[in-house]
Amino acid sequence: MKKITMADVAQMANVSKSTVSQYLNHRYEYMSGDTRARIEEAIATLGYRPNILARSLKQKKTSTIGVIVANILHMFSTQVIRAIEDVCSSEDINVIVCNADDNPEKEKKYIEMLRAKQVDGLVVFPTGDNLELYESMKKEKYPLIFVDRMVKGMNIPSVLLDNETASEMAVDHLYSRGYRRIAMLTTPLDKGITPRVERVEGYKKALKERSLIVPPGYIKGVKLTDMQNVLEEMFNQPEVPEALFSGNDLTLLEILKFVKKKGMSIPRDLALISIDEVSFSEIYEPSLTIISQPAFEMGKYAAEKLLEQIRSNAKPDPMNVRFSPSIVVRKST
Known part of the structure; x- marks a missing residue:
């Protein structure tokens, strides 16, 4: 033909x-x-x-951006992606989404693949381990935005939650309800992932300001596969926690599994609060108190700033934009 x-x-x-x-x-x-x-x-x-390829070569633009998330299972990641796609769709920009599984090798592979496809810019939830790659993109003035995390020493625009305030908000709420033995469980801290580290720091700071002592074993950052064992240890101590603060939505699921297995009643046996809204938080019985991230606003902002970089061809000013958390009080506390 x-x-x-x-x-x-x-x-x-x-x-x-x-x-x-x-x-x-x-x-x-x-x-x-x-x-x-x-x-x-x-x-x-x-x-x-x-002929999209011919048009791209002529315009030196592909009208496509890439989004590399650390873990697509997080509700926050899904919401940010949706907001980015909404902004880009309204501007006739295509979006390619990749899931790095917090694996630096996968992240590196996806960055190289997307750049080979000549995407116009990247939104990355960085693992933090590909410093040379981040630095090379920065030197090239390649349009790049980090979301949810910063990388030490990299002056790359980053969009984050005010994580310490989020933890302080959780502790303040539990304290106001009369809870004093407040434990915290989150995912591993050894890689220095920004939100995890900052949330733990905010938790410690809030307890210190209220003269509350953190018993050994009350702060844990472990893999999801180890959480059931860690919770067993935590609740076999002489003084068990009265309240538990979950560092993210996937940790929350592990806590709820443990609570069900042990036949515990929330909040009678254990008050529970978590960072990150989840789809079932209102319909779970009892409904769950949540420290909410403005994920859609964060994703929208990241997309708009990336498109500004792409259109201006100018090196962006290094910035870390912090979004404020909010508390949604329900029956679990």
Whole structure:
């Protein structure tokens, strides 16, 4: 079959090739409704498909960005991706999403793959271990935004939660309800992942300000697969926690499994509060008190700032933008 070209569309619609090009690039300012209708009908009749690769080479843009998340299972990650996609869809920008599983090798592979595909910029939830790769993109002035995490020594624009305030908010709420033995469980701290470390620091700071002592075994940062054993140890101590602060949504699920297994009653046997809203928090019985991240606002902001970088071709000013958490008080505390 003969390949249908822009010239064929122009001939059928009785317009110039440049008018068809303007139509395909959504530049309708000086185009009549009748002209648009003829071009649209010609495209449909001929089955014309624009050569995206050729257009990308000509414009030096692919109208595509990449998003590399650390762990797509987190509700926060899903919400941020949705917000990024909403912004990009409204701007006719395509989004490719990759899941790094907190694995530096996977992250490196995805960055190299997306750059080979000539995506116009990247939103990355960084593992923190690919310093040379981050640095090379920074030197090239390649459009790049970090979300949820900072990387020490890298002056790359980052969008984060005010994590210490989030933890202080959780402790303050539990304290105001009369709880004094407050424990915290989260995912591993050994890699220095920003939100995990900052949330633990905020928790410690809040307890200190209230003259509360943290007994040994009350702060744990471990793999999800080890959490059931850690919770067994935590609740076999002479003084068991009255309240438990979960560092994220996946940790919360492990805590709820443990509570069900042990036949514990929330909040009678254990008060529970978590960072990150989850889909079932209102319908769980009892409903769950949550420190909520403004994930959609954070994703929207990250997307808008990345698109600004892409359009201006200018090196961005290093910045760390912190979004404020909020508390949603329900029955688990």
